[in-house]
Amino acid sequence: MTWSILARxxxxxxxxxIAxxxxxxxxxxxHSRRGVGALSTQALMNPLYGPAGIEALGSGYSAADTLSTLLAADEGRDQRQALMAxxxxxxxGHPKFPQAAPSDYDPSAWMAKRAAASLSL
Structure with a gap:
């Protein structure tokens, strides 16, 4: 199991x-750059998220827009977890959704969703 916490x-x-x-x-x-942003990708992580994400954040895109763009271009997005600020x-954040989740499983209740304006877990 891997856990990440990201804060500003x-x-x-x-x-x-990350642990x-x-x-x-x-x-x-x-991945991080002073004054630009920070991100963490895990599960079946995609190392390309780091450089592309930091570049997009540096160009002024929001964390939500940047992560949406990365996910849209990634065929493996359902196997990823990512946090960004x-x-x-x-x-x-973006959670990985289990393939065989119980019908009452709600990933938004926990994974990559314990977020405030400046904290995501």
Missing amino acids: DEHGHFGVA SRFFAVGALCV SPNSPTH
Whole structure:
């Protein structure tokens, strides 16, 4: 199991932490640039989200728009989890949906949705 938390403080500084049973998970999952944004991708992570996401955030796109664009172009999006924050927009996340979920399963109640304007888990 892998957990990520992403936060932005009142000064616009970003922080990302990730914990997993996989060795050196942070080397490919966590991406950030001072003053631009931060993101974490996990599950069957896509390492291309990092450079493309940071570039889009740097061009002024919101976290929601950036993540939507990345997901739309990714055929494996249903197997991904991602969290993203920019300096001036709320954090945004995308959960991986289990293939055989019970009918009452609501991923929005937890995974990548424990979010406030400046925090996502």
